Structure formats: structure tokens, C-alpha cells
Amino acid sequence: MKIMDIALELKEISYRYPDNEKYVLKDINLKISRGLFYILTGPTGSGKTTLLMLARGFYKEYGGDFNGDIHVFGQSIKNFDIGELGSKIGIIFQNPATQLHQLRVIDEIMSSPIYQGFPWNECKARAETIINELLDKNFYYRVPGELSSGEQQKVALAACLAMECEILLLDEPFSFLDAKSTKEILNILLKLKREGKTIVLSTHNLEEVSGYADRIALINSGKLISEGPTEEILYSNELKEILTSPLSIKVAKALIRKRKLKKRVVNWQNLLKKIKIKSKIGEMIENNTKQGSILKFDNISYTYPGGTRGVKNISLDIYKGEILGIVGINASGKTTLAKLALGFLKPNKGRIYLLDEDITKLDVSERAKKIGYVTQDPTEMLFGDTVLEECAFGPKCLRLENPEQLAKETLNKLGLLRYKEEHPDSLSGGEKRLLTIADILVNRPQILILDEPEFGLDPKIWRSIVYIIKKLKKEGKTIILITHNLESTIFLCDRIAVMNKGRILKVEDPIRLYKDPEFLQKSNLPSLPLFKSLKALGKNRKPLSEEKFIDFLTASVEEIK
Amino acid sequence: MKNFYIEKTSIIHNLNFWTKFICLLLLMPVSAFLAPPKLLLVIVFPFIVLSLISKIELKKFWNATKLYNVSIVIGMTLLALIFSHGTLLNRLIEGLVLSIRFIILICFGVLFAMITNPIEIPTGMLKVKIPHKYGITVMIAFRMLPLISQKIKNIIDAQRARGAKLKLNIRTLPELIPRFISLMVPILHSTLNISVEISDTLISRGYNPDGRITIIPSKFKTGDYALFLFSGALLVWISIGF
Numbered sequence: 100m101k102i103m104d105i106a107l108e109l110k111e112i113s114y115r116y117p118d119n120e121k122y123v124l125k126d127i128n129l130k131i132s133r134g135l136f137y138i139l140t141g142p143t144g145s146g147k148t149t150l151l152m153l154a155r156g157f158y159k160e161y162g163g164d165f166n167g168d169i170h171v172f173g174q175s176i177k178n179f180d181i182g183e184l185g186s187k188i189g190i191i192f193q194n195p196a197t198q199l200h201q202l203r204v205i206d207e208i209m210s211s212p213i214y215q216g217f218p219w220n221e222c223k224a225r226a227e228t229i230i231n232e233l234l235d236k237n238f239y240y241r242v243p244g245e246l247s248s249g250e251q252q253k254v255a256l257a258a259c260l261a262m263e264c265e266i267l268l269l270d271e272p273f274s275f276l277d278a279k280s281t282k283e284i285l286n287i288l289l290k291l292k293r294e295g296k297t298i299v300l301s302t303h304n305l306e307e308v309s310g311y312a313d314r315i316a317l318i319n320s321g322k323l324i325s326e327g328p329t330e331e332i333l334y335s336n337e338l339k340e341i342l343t344s345p346l347s348i349k350v351a352k353a354l355i356r357k358r359k360l361k362k363r364v365v366n367w368q369n370l371l372k373k374i375k376i377k378s379k380i381g382e383m384i385e386n387n388t389k390q391g392s393i394l395k396f397d398n399i400s401y402t403y404p405g406g407t408r409g410v411k412n413i414s415l416d417i418y419k420g421e422i423l424g425i426v427g428i429n430a431s432g433k434t435t436l437a438k439l440a441l442g443f444l445k446p447n448k449g450r451i452y453l454l455d456e457d458i459t460k461l462d463v464s465e466r467a468k469k470i471g472y473v474t475q476d477p478t479e480m481l482f483g484d485t486v487l488e489e490c491a492f493g494p495k496c497l498r499l500e501n502p503e504q505l506a507k508e509t510l511n512k513l514g515l516l517r518y519k520e521e522h523p524d525s526l527s528g529g530e531k532r533l534l535t536i537a538d539i540l541v542n543r544p545q546i547l548i549l550d551e552p553e554f555g556l557d558p559k560i561w562r563s564i565v566y567i568i569k570k571l572k573k574e575g576k577t578i579i580l581i582t583h584n585l586e587s588t589i590f591l592c593d594r595i596a597v598m599n600k601g602r603i604l605k606v607e608d609p610i611r612l613y614k615d616p617e618f619l620q621k622s623n624l625p626s627l628p629l630f631k632s633l634k635a636l637g638k639n640r641k642p643l644s645e646e647k648f649i650d651f652l653t654a655s656v657e658e659i660k
Numbered sequence: 661m662k663n664f665y666i667e668k669t670s671i672i673h674n675l676n677f678w679t680k681f682i683c684l685l686l687l688m689p690v691s692a693f694l695a696p697p698k699l700l701l702v703i704v705f706p707f708i709v710l711s712l713i714s715k716i717e718l719k720k721f722w723n724a725t726k727l728y729n730v731s732i733v734i735g736m737t738l739l740a741l742i743f744s745h746g747t748l749l750n751r752l753i754e755g756l757v758l759s760i761r762f763i764i765l766i767c768f769g770v771l772f773a774m775i776t777n778p779i780e781i782p783t784g785m786l787k788v789k790i791p792h793k794y795g796i797t798v799m800i801a802f803r804m805l806p807l808i809s810q811k812i813k814n815i816i817d818a819q820r821a822r823g824a825k826l827k828l829n830i831r832t833l834p835e836l837i838p839r840f841i842s843l844m845v846p847i848l849h850s851t852l853n854i855s856v857e858i859s860d861t862l863i864s865r866g867y868n869p870d871g872r873i874t875i876i877p878s879k880f881k882t883g884d885y886a887l888f889l890f891s892g893a894l895l896v897w898i899s900i901g902f
Contacts, residue, residue, distance in 0.1 A: 152860075157860070157864075160863055182867070183866075185864065185866040192860065192864075197857035199803065199861075200799065200803050200858055200862065201799060202779040202802055203779060206779075206783070211866055212874070213873050213874045214873050216871075222874055242779075243803065244803075244807075438817070441821055443821075464823050467823040472817075474817075476814075479818045480818045481845075482841060482844075482845035492824075494823075495838075496822060496823035538822060
């Protein structure tokens with residue numbers, strides 16, 4: 100292989116952040132060929148982001164101890180200024196909002212060539228070409244704050260491409276995006292790959308990208324564990340142990356074991372082309388969670404000051420002991436509904452009842468004893484010096500008796516008691532998320548609202564959170580789950596409320612709901628390939644475990660095409 | 661300022677940011693102290709003409725400035741009555757003249773805000789030979805303030821959902837410090853995170869605060885020259901002629 104055929108080469112890379120004893124990357128060797136769609140995967144905190152930042156040339160800016168070398172098209176990045184390097188290698192970060200620093204889309208896209216000192220006409224021409232190719236002419240003078248997360252990420256991508264870089268690094272670019280926007284960005288990336296760009300994308304959600312990827316590198320604790328063609332890594336035991344395999348791969352493995360599938364597949368789309376699923380005709384297994392309404396929205400409407408749409412004519416009964424998923428595209432009204440339930444917003448119209456008691460005018464702190472809310476981002480909640488102090492804050496505010504004892508009991512229930520004297524910042528991403536759940540559970544609420552609890556968590560940690568959510572359900576808690584992750588709702592939620600443009604379009608069990616592609620299209624939700632396999636569940640309407648689902652599915656596969 | 665800006669298609673809106681800004685600077689001393697009382701109404705005239713050309717209804721000016729106007733009239737009249745010399749009528753007239761000066765000043769300021777999109781400020785700074793780091797800083801401030809304020813709102817909501825009463829009263833006064841910390845730590849943490857992310861973005865786009873960047877071309881049109889000429893002439897006429 101010629102040197103110029105290798106787009107990016109990492110040679111013996113080790114890195115330690117300033118004032119940190121531990122190396123976050125150790126002896127990483129990696130060669131990424133030109134024109135590949137390359138995936139970096141690994142658990143949360145495994146070093147993926149650091150690796151991408153170093154490759155983009157941030158080692159000088161970060162300081163710390165950087166050993167080894169990184170070559171871009173055969174030249175060491177040490178020979179370039181970080182700005183110059185931008186014409187070879189660009190980077191897209193996780194949060195689309197903080198990547199846009201200008202006040203209009205056209206200025207944002209022009210910013211890179213402007214900062215490089217290119218002639219004004221060239222800056223303008225580059226921006227116009229990219230907008231016409233990737234976006235739309237009506238984007239020119241739009242304000243970043245008024246764009247959806249998906250649109251913001253597209254603008255960030257366009258701004259990066261304005262530097263005419265050959266290699267694109269993307270660090271968890273879909274974390275803030277709904278499934279529809281994710282698909283749109285992936286299609287843009289595929290187009291760029293076909294044009295000869297090299298794409299290096301870090302993610303722990305392999306299901307959504309495996310169909311696009313040429314090769315995958317698996318990283319854990321700063322070390323390169325394995326690297327190879329997509330299929331090889333997806334079926335490897337290392338991936339299964341470190342991150343857990345995507346569901347489609349688990350199903351494929353089970354089918355191969357049962358000799359119902361001859362060749363390996365890399366995603367649901369591939370799999371569904373090779374198997375025929377027999378529709379199961381069995382007895383109806385009803386959802387038996389309807390134990391009476393615990394929370395009732397009665398014809399609730401809310402409009403934000405300034406006239407922005409919130410929710411309109413929402414009537415919804417949430418049953419005691421159920422897990423209700425609220426899904427919908429960004430800005431469909433999911434979080435507004437949660438804020439109305441919590442009392443942060445007061446409805447313009449309608450009433451809210453908690454166990455038949457009208458709580459419409461009840462103060463937030465009074466509602467906090469009954470309805471708990473876990474935010475998407477743990478950093479919005481955590482402030483204490485110790486885990487115990489953090490957890491005891493709620494009971495102290497609510498003047499509950501013996502707050503520290505309550506905190507210890509709750510931490511014990513969630514397996515966090517051993518960290519009680521630790522600083523919350525020392526916990527891992529998953530443990531922090533558990534601590535935020537503990538912070539709310541300690542107030543003994545009857546209802547728990549979880550706002551995108553899967554955000555930023557790798558599949559393995561998410562499984563442990565799912566286990567805790569199911570455990571809470573068994574204890575009789577009612578859980579409202581606001582989520583973008585439709586796949587997880589199949590295994591977790593008793594019912595799903597689908598929201599669009601501030602209205603609830605339907606409330607239905609996930610299995611029945613996801614079998615209706617026309618409705619999904621109408622509500623702007625993606626029809627995931629996985630949903631086609633749901634017919635194997637027949638009339639079952641109860642959430643089931645992943646293992647049970649795989650059993651059902653593999654038993655229903657009739658023939659291999 | 662964002663709250664004042666009214667998007668319209670008019671010659672005044674399309675003027676160069678620096679034309680608007682410099683004319684505002686020229687008209688300020690005229691109305692504040694240069695113009696003799698008899699000529700104050702002459703200054704009101706260009707204000708009305710500019711408002712009409714900018715297609716902004718005078719009612720909107722009144723709504724935006726009524727609170728300040730009424731307070732100024734009351735305040736200035738009272739001050740003149742207390743501290744000025746002469747007859748009651750003279751003192752009242754002096755108070756009224758001072759009020760008119762301030763009201764004209766405010767009206768010009770509000771007109772500037774109503775016809776100037778906040779975007780024009782940092783962009784305008786990047787069009788002249790002011791070090792670009794200042795223009796970029798102002799731009800980032802405009803862009804990030806809504807993000808940070810949303811984050812602060814989320815943090816306050818998150819702590820309220822845990823039962824923290826954030827309204828102050830005598831009963832909750834001893835708990836003020838822990839509650840203050842419960843807000844300040846996440847706010848600082850989030851603000852720092854946002855700053856680091858923006859800084860990373862700027863670096864990745866090749867921005868160097870001390871380096872050279874392309875200067876955005878700044879074009880002056882006939883309208884710009886006309887307004888410059890008019891404001892300059894008014895300043896000269898009032899300061900030399902009277």
C-alpha cells in the first residue's frame with residue numbers, strides 16, 4: 100500500500116491529560132485507508148473522543164503528555180499549525196448547538212476560509228457551493244438558534260467541509276439527533292465517502308452505522324482491543340463482552356446457531372433480506388398494567404410566551420405501575436408535557452390530576468414529593484462534595500425525616516452506597532446517571548419522569564439502567580420515559596404516547612404501534628427495519644426481554660431466501 | 661437589543677452598520693447639549709422622517725419608550741423644581757427642556773436598536789480594522805447567551821424538581837447558601853463546558869486570535885453617504901451656527 104493511500108496513521112499513540120496520572124490512551128497503532136467509512140467504537144470513557152481530538156491536532160492546545168506520532172497522508176501533524184491542518188482533516192463534535200458560533204448560517208460556513216485568510220470571493224463561493232450541495236438556499240440567512248439539532252449538525256458539517264478537508268472526524272455526531280436526522284446525516288456522509296472523503300466516526304451505537312461502515316476499531320480503557328472489517332468485529336466476542344453486540348447481530352447469531360441463516364449479516368436491513376418471518380398466531384397476551392389512573396391530563400394546552408407552540412388539547416391517562424414512553428421528533432412537545440406535569444409551566448387551559456386530586460395549581464416543590472424528574476444531563480443536577488450529600492439534598496429541601504438515612508437506603512438500592520464518600524465527579528457516566536435517579540427516588544415520588552435517560556450511555560451501561568427501571572416498576576413506581584430511542588421502548592414500555600406538533604397522535608403498546616408504518620410516517624417517526632420483525636410476536640402486547648424477543652423471532656423464521 | 665429589533669425591508673434598515681452607529685453618535689451630542697431649546701423640535705423632525713422611511717410605526721416607539729419617557733418627565737421636572745433658580749414657570753420650562761433632550765436621545769437610541777439587527781454589530785466590527793478578536797468575542801456572546809440562559813433555566817428546574825425552594829423568605833434564609841451552591845456549581849460547570857466546546861470549535865475552524873483573517877468587505881451606498889451628510893450638516897449647523 101502506498102503511503103498516500105493511507106489517510107490517517109496513528110503510530111504508538113499514548114496520551115495523558117495535564118495533572119492526570121493515568122494515560123487515557125496507550126500504545127495505539129491504527130492505519131485508516133483513504134476513502135473508508137471507519138468506525139471507532141468502545142464504551143463511554145474509553146478514549147474515543149481523545150483519540151479524535153489528537154488526530155485533529157489538539158495535542159498542543161490540551162497540553163499533557165503526548166507520545167507517538169500521527170500522520171495525515173504520510174505527513175506528521177507535528178509539521179502543521181492546527182489551522183493549516185484543517186485543510187486536510189476536519190472534526191465535528193457531539194453537541195451541534197455549541198459548534199455554531201456565528202449568527203447566520205452563511206457566516207458560519209464562511210467562517211473557516213475567513214479564518215484561514217482566503218480571499219473574500221473564494222470564501223463566499225465555497226460557502227455557496229456547500230450550501231447548495233448539502234443544505235438548501237433558504238438556509239443562507241437562517242439563525243442557528245432557530246434550527247433543529249439535525250439542521251445545526253448539518254450546518255456544522257458544511258462549515259467543516261468549507262475547509263476542503265479530505266478526512267472528516269465525527270465524534271458521536273448523533274447523540275443529540277432524532278432517528279430521522281441521524282439517517283439524513285448518514286446519507287450525506289455516504290455521499291461524501293463516494294466522493295472520496297475518508298470518514299472516521301466514533302459511536303457506541305453500532306446498530307445505526309454498521310450498514311455504512313467498512314471497518315471498525317474497538318477501544319477499551321485507552322487500548323485498541325481489535326480492528327477489522329465491520330462484519331468481523333460485529334461478531335467478535337470482544338465486542339460482545341466490552342460493549343454488547345447490536346440486537347440484529349444477536350438475532351443473526353441465534354439464527355446461525357439454529358442453522359436458519361447461512362451467511363453473516365451486519366444490520367437489520369441485511370438480515371430481513373435473508374429471512375422470512377412467519378406471523379405468529381397465538382393467544383393475545385394483554386398488557387395488564389391498567390391499575391387505575393395515577394396522573395391525568397385533562398384537555399391541557401400551553402403556549403410559550405411569544406407564541407411558540409407548546410402542547411394543544413392533551414388528554415392522557417397514565418396508569419399506576421406502568422412505564423409510559425413519550426416519543427416524537429424534536430420540538431414535538433414531549434418535554435413541555437413533562438414540565439406541565441412537574442409544575443414548571445402552568446397550563447393555559449385544562450387540568451392535571453394526581454390520583455384524582457387537582458394539582459394544576461400546586462407548587463413545584465409540593466409536586467416534587469409526588470412526581471420526580473431526572474434531567475437528560477447529569478451535570479445539571481450534581482453539585483455536592485460527596486455522593487451521600489448529593490443524595491440527601493432533596494429530602495433536606497422537602498424537610499423529610501432523617502434525610503441521610505433515606506439517602507443511604509436509596510443509594511444501597513441502586514448499588515451506589517459504596518461510593519457514598521466519593522465525589523460525584525469521580526463516578527463513571529453510567530454511575531452519574533444512576534446517582535441522578537437516586538437523587539429523585541430518595542424523595543419517594545410515586546411517578547418518575549426520565550428525560551432521555553439513554554443520552555450519552557453506551558449499550559452496556561444502558562442495560563444496567565434498564566434493569567433498574569424495570570426493578571422500580573416491579574416496586575410499583577410509575578415511570579414516564581421521554582426518549583428518542585424507539586428500539587429500547589419495545590423492551591421497556593407498556594405503552595407509547597406519540598407526540599407531534601404539540602399533540603398526542605396515539606397512545607398504544609409499542610409492538611402494535613411500530614407495526615403500522617403509515618402511522619409512523621404520519622407522525623414523522625422512522626420505521627426502523629427492526630419493526631418489520633415484530634410480526635413474529637403475533638398478538639403479544641406485553642413488553643418482553645431481549646432474550647425472549649430473540650427466542651420468539653428465531654422460532655418464527657420460516658425459510659432463508 | 662434583540663427585543664427592540666423590528667425586521668422590515670427599508671432603506672434605513674439596509675444602511676451600513678457604521679453609518680447608523682456614527683450618525684447615532686453625531687446626533688447624540690446635538691440633542692443632549694448642543695442644540696438650543698428652540699431648535700429641539702427641529703431635531704424631532706429628522707427623527708420622524710427616519711422613522712417613516714424605516715416603516716416603523718410611531719406607536720411602537722411610544723410602546724417601547726413610554727416608561728422611560730414618563731419617568732424622565734416626572735424626574736427632570738422634580739429635579740428642576742428643587743435645584744433650579746428662578747420663577748416657578750422658568751423652573752418648569754427648564755425641567756421640560758431637559759426632559760425633551762433626554763427623550764430625543766432615547767428615541768434615537770431606540771430607533772437605532774429597532775433598525776439594527778444584533779447580527780450587524782459583530783459583523784460590523786469585523787468589517788473595520790478593529791482587532792477581530794473583539795468582533796468574534798461579541799459574536800460569541802450574542803450566540804451563547806441564549807444557550808447559557810437555557811442551561812441556567814434547566815438547572816433551576818432540575819433543582820426545583822428535587823424540592824429546592826428558590827424563592828427567598830425569612831423561613832428559608834438559613835438554607836440560602838446550600839441552595840445557592842446547588843445552582844452555582846452546575847451553572848459554572850455547564851458554562852465552562854460550553855466555553856470549552858466553543859473554543860474547540862473555533863480552533864478546529866483554524867481561528868487564531870492573533871492571526872490574520874479575511875476582512876469582510878464593507879460597502880457604502882448612496883443612502884449611507886446621504887445620511888452621513890445630513891447628520892454631519894446638522895451637527896455643524898447647530899454647533900457653529902448657534
